[in-house]
Amino acid sequence: MLLIQRGEVKLDDPVCSYIPEFKGEGRELITVHELMTHTSGLPEDVETKTDWHGQAEAIKKACAAKLRTPPGTNFKYSDINFFLLVKSSDASAIPRWKFLCNARFMAR
Numbered sequence: 001m002l003l004i005q006r007g008e009v010k011l012d013d014p015v016c017s018y019i020p021e022f023k024g025e026g027r028e029l030i031t032v033h034e035l036m037t038h039t040s041g042l043p044e045d046v047e048t049k050t051d052w053h054g055q056a057e058a059i060k061k062a063c064a065a066k067l068r069t070p071p072g073t074n075f076k077y078s079d080i081n082f083f084l085l086v087k088s089s090d091a092s093a094i095p096r097w098k099f100l101c102n103a104r105f106m107a108r
Helices: 032-036 055-064 079-090 096-106
Strands: none
Touching: 032 079, 055 079
8 A cells, every 4th residue: 555655556557557468358457456456357366286386477377367257346355466466566666675665664
């Protein structure tokens, strides 16, 4: 929320403006707000049957996830939303480590 308050991430922006590979099959319509409110239309989780590890692979799988419902039409808790929110914050203008340090130490 601090990134949103500071204007680094905008609620109404499509997720693909922060994660360019998050496009196709309607994914380019999903907004940051829809990720935060679990109304993205994405499934609950990424595929977990194969042996994969790490954030990069999770994002790759999230970018390939098929929509279950049109964005903004249905609430469904989704871990994928959080993967994408973290990646979106990483793609904002201020690197996450710098932002967190400023938020922690400048708030005093």
